[in-house]
Amino acid sequence: MSSPATHGGTRIRLVGCGKTFADGTRALDDTTLEIQGGETVVFLGPSGCGKTTLLRVIAGLETPDPGGRVFFDDEDVTALPIEQRNVGMVFQSYALFPNMDVEDNIAYGLKIRKVPAEQRARRVNEMLELTQIEELRGRRIHELSGGQRQRVALARAIAVQPRVLLLDEPLTALDALLRERLRIEVDLLLHSLGITSAYVTHDQSEAMAIGDRVAVMNRGRIVQVGTPRETYFHPANAFVADFIGTMNRVRGPVRDGAIELPGGRIPWPGAAADSIEVLFRPSDAHIVPLEGAPLRGKTTAQFFLGDRTRLHVSEIDSEPIIVETTEHREFRIGEPIGLSIEPGALLTLGG
Amino acid sequence: MRRGLNFYLQLGFALLACAFLIVPVLMSMLAGVTVNYFQGISSGLTLRWIVQVWAMYSTTIYRSLAIALGALVVTLVAGVPAAYVLAKRPGLTTRLIEESLMLPIAIPGLATALALIITYGTFRDFRTSSLFILVGHVLYTLPFMVRAVLAVLSSIDFRTLEEGAASLGAGPWQRFFGIIVPNARAGIIAGALTVVTLSIGEFNLTWMLYTPETMTLPVGLADSYASMRLEMGSAYTLIFFVMIIPLLILLQRYATPRGKPRARMQEELTHARPLAPRQGA
Numbered sequence: 001m002s003s004p005a006t007h008g009g010t011r012i013r014l015v016g017c018g019k020t021f022a023d024g025t026r027a028l029d030d031t032t033l034e035i036q037g038g039e040t041v042v043f044l045g046p047s048g049c050g051k052t053t054l055l056r057v058i059a060g061l062e063t064p065d066p067g068g069r070v071f072f073d074d075e076d077v078t079a080l081p082i083e084q085r086n087v088g089m090v091f092q093s094y095a096l097f098p099n100m101d102v103e104d105n106i107a108y109g110l111k112i113r114k115v116p117a118e119q120r121a122r123r124v125n126e127m128l129e130l131t132q133i134e135e136l137r138g139r140r141i142h143e144l145s146g147g148q149r150q151r152v153a154l155a156r157a158i159a160v161q162p163r164v165l166l167l168d169e170p171l172t173a174l175d176a177l178l179r180e181r182l183r184i185e186v187d188l189l190l191h192s193l194g195i196t197s198a199y200v201t202h203d204q205s206e207a208m209a210i211g212d213r214v215a216v217m218n219r220g221r222i223v224q225v226g227t228p229r230e231t232y233f234h235p236a237n238a239f240v241a242d243f244i245g246t247m248n249r250v251r252g253p254v255r256d257g258a259i260e261l262p263g264g265r266i267p268w269p270g271a272a273a274d275s276i277e278v279l280f281r282p283s284d285a286h287i288v289p290l291e292g293a294p295l296r297g298k299t300t301a302q303f304f305l306g307d308r309t310r311l312h313v314s315e316i317d318s319e320p321i322i323v324e325t326t327e328h329r330e331f332r333i334g335e336p337i338g339l340s341i342e343p344g345a346l347l348t349l350g351g
Numbered sequence: 352m353r354r355g356l357n358f359y360l361q362l363g364f365a366l367l368a369c370a371f372l373i374v375p376v377l378m379s380m381l382a383g384v385t386v387n388y389f390q391g392i393s394s395g396l397t398l399r400w401i402v403q404v405w406a407m408y409s410t411t412i413y414r415s416l417a418i419a420l421g422a423l424v425v426t427l428v429a430g431v432p433a434a435y436v437l438a439k440r441p442g443l444t445t446r447l448i449e450e451s452l453m454l455p456i457a458i459p460g461l462a463t464a465l466a467l468i469i470t471y472g473t474f475r476d477f478r479t480s481s482l483f484i485l486v487g488h489v490l491y492t493l494p495f496m497v498r499a500v501l502a503v504l505s506s507i508d509f510r511t512l513e514e515g516a517a518s519l520g521a522g523p524w525q526r527f528f529g530i531i532v533p534n535a536r537a538g539i540i541a542g543a544l545t546v547v548t549l550s551i552g553e554f555n556l557t558w559m560l561y562t563p564e565t566m567t568l569p570v571g572l573a574d575s576y577a578s579m580r581l582e583m584g585s586a587y588t589l590i591f592f593v594m595i596i597p598l599l600i601l602l603q604r605y606a607t608p609r610g611k612p613r614a615r616m617q618e619e620l621t622h623a624r625p626l627a628p629r630q631g632a
Contacts, residue, residue, distance in 0.1 A: 059518065061517075061518075081517070082514070082517045083517045083518075083519075083521060084520075086520070088518065088519075089514075089515070091511055091514070091515060093508065093511055095508075095511045095512050095514060095515030097512060097530060097534070098507075098534055099530070099534050099536070108516070108519055108521075109519035109520055112519055112521050112525060157518070157519075
């Protein structure tokens with residue numbers, strides 16, 4: 001137990017794991033998924049999509065319905081309860097023990113494993129240093145702030161050198177600024193440790209930032225697995241498109257190499273068609289001079305978000321187009337706007 | 352803020368009510384050290400009644416203490432795990448069990464005693480031993496222990512704490528003794544003090560169950576008032592108070608929410624609770 005780096009990374013494999021609760025709710029549909037050693041996969045989705053259930057099945061806190069199997073490398077751990085799986089878990093509420101101070105909390109797993117006192121103390125010091133909370137070592141849990149508790153929870157989970165690290169919305173209880181800061185720290189930590197991680201969140205920017213791959217879930221099933229870029233730029237279906245970031249949707253007939261809309265034309269290389277729906281991100285709609293603009297509309301709303309401005313532009317299609325721009329100037333309500341869509345940024349979802 | 356007439360009237364009333372309750376007690380204790388009660392204090396103060404009571408009833412008093420401790424041990428061993436299981440599985444069966452556990456409090460002690468005599472009366476050796484009294488006391492005090500521990504467990508998210516401990520490799524027993532019990536400390540202490548206090552003072556049940564060889568303190572007290580001088584009974588009461596008052600003070604500090612140690616423990620628990628999540632998840 002000299003350095004924080006752990007073994008090469010345990011591969012997690014789920015085969016046909018579904019979960020139905022006692023009251024009949026089908027929380028998870030039969031799921032098959034593979035997480036590579038050292039990889040961080042983020043389970044992303046709205047409340048009730050089954051992401052936490054999936055995490056708990058991997059952890060061993062829930063057993064999958066008969067037929068489901070969980071493998072850590074080549075070992076079938078389906079029948080093992082959590083205490084025998086050697087996992088590290090960080091809970092949304094941290095689950096820190098109020099009857100112990102920070103040091104004892106971190107040392108708890110090591111004590112259970114009967115690690116000799118001297119080694120234990122050394123490891124605890126390592127963990128305190130790693131999560132930058134040396135000065136908190138003797139504090140009681142109720143004296144800690146949310147961010148501090150999160151670090152203690154992380155230190156405690158990693159101290160035992162688990163094969164796999166499971167995090168259930170660890171940053172959700174923190175305020176936005178702290179969340180963004182800790183997000184980076186957690187990401188760096190997970191990668192420097194090289195530990196296989198499964199991370200649950202409903203915050204899609206968090207998922208993008210932390211995940212090597214993102215598994216988007218809805219109503220108990222995984223609807224798309226891919227890198228953050230893949231899910232963002234090539235959503236597999238409408239749900240993913242709408243859940244990750246904002247998507248504009250326009251529909252119109254294709255004639256003479258362009259999609260015709262009430263507010264103008266969008267060049268489209270495809271064959272002529274009666275009706276086609278295309279999607280594009282707000283940041284791919286560029287503001288251009290009105291003269292010769294392919295699309296023309298009127299500003300009906302503007303939101304200054306600090307690093308960018310979001311505009312609602314009507315009269316291009318039946319729904320207002322959402323545009324995001326980094327231009328500093330203010331926009332007037334009712335101001336005519338010319339737009340051009342970034343070529344190559346248009347997506348279709350199977351027509 | 353200037354204290355007006357209202358304040359003093361209220362204070363006066365409260366003091367009067369307290370006096371109404373305390374004065375008889377003080378008079379009784381005083382009678383225990385008076386040479387002759389009917390002559391009053393003018394007859395002089397003496398310790399001889401106390402000495403006589405001790406000589407006659409010391410075994411009884413020790414027996415009461417032993418039974419109280421026995422009741423404590425049994426309710427700890429049976430009650431704490433019971434409360435844990437009840438807290439862990441909320442449901443209809445649990446509620447039914449809880450309600451039936453609480454029955455001995457609602458039913459008059461005499462009825463419970465009769466039930467015990469009818470059920471076990473034929474086992475002579477058991478019937479005439481202190482163990483029989485102990486059983487009655489446990490029946491009566493167990494619900495208090497269970498309730499106290501259950502109350503504390505319901506106020507903390509012990510399930511997530513257990514999951515946290517389990518994720519670190521702790522088995523069921525390790526979790527129970529290392530996580531559940533220490534965090535239910537406030538309830539266990541409150542329950543323990545309640546059990547001991549109730550057991551020492553228990554009369555209704557014991558009055559029906561006792562035999563001359565298995566008298567307890569309150570029964571001895573009734574006995575001395577019935578068959579001996581008033582001064583003896585009063586001296587006995589004095590001894591009883593000396594035993595029970597420290598317990599009541601401890602109870603006040605640990606069992607009621609305002610008592611300082613209890614308040615401190617409660618604060619540790621509530622502030623160690625999860626901070627409210629930002630969005631429902």
